[in-house]
Amino acid sequence: MISLSLLGSWALQTMVAFFATVAFAIIFHTPRREYLWAGLTGGTGWLVFQVSAFLGCGVVSASFFATVALTWMARSLSFLRRTPVTVYLICGIFPLVPGAGIYYTGYYFFTANNTLGMLKGLETIKIAIVIALGIGIVLSLPPVLFLRKRAPKMPHTNLKQGDPHAAQEPGHP
Secondary structure, eight states: OOOHHHHHHHHHHHHHHHHHHHHHHHHTTOOGGGHHHHHHHHHHHHHHHHHHHHTTOOHHHHHHHHHHHHHHHHHHHHHHHTOOHHHHHHHHTGGGSOHHHHHHHHHHHHTTOHHHHHHHHHHHHHHHHHHHHHHHHHHTSOGGGTOOOOOOOOOOOOOOTTOTTTTSOTTOO
16 A cells, blocks of 8 residues: 555655756756756666565566666657757766665775675676666667657648639749
8 A cells, every 4th residue: 555655755755856867967067948858867776776665576676677667768759859868867867876785885895794795796787787677678779659640731732822823832933
């Protein structure tokens, strides 16, 4: 059962991920007009991670599902906004990168707790691999899946309304 406090926690964490992604976008020199979209990509990835973990996925598989979701969003935005996918992808992946796992791996080794260091290091490597796999899978999909449908263009004519030749095709006598 999803409680109100759990939804509030997810909302708070998603907002923090959004603002952290926007801050990273500023540092990364992302164009200003893309801050909102980059933040939404990072927030979406983190929300998918939280929901996947709640539904019983482990940290590794939740990272995979979140990476697939945010990469899909980044690729869709790149077609929609006519911007390179890396603008959204690099910033959006920021909340999922296992920086704490790398830190704790080193910490455990330096404090002579080699067993915990190996376990945390292995988990960190698994997360890094599924992030790479998720990005690779979505980026290898055909672009047709991400293109938006456009209305067919009407042929351009220079004929004016009321012209007696308007019924004929342009260029034909």
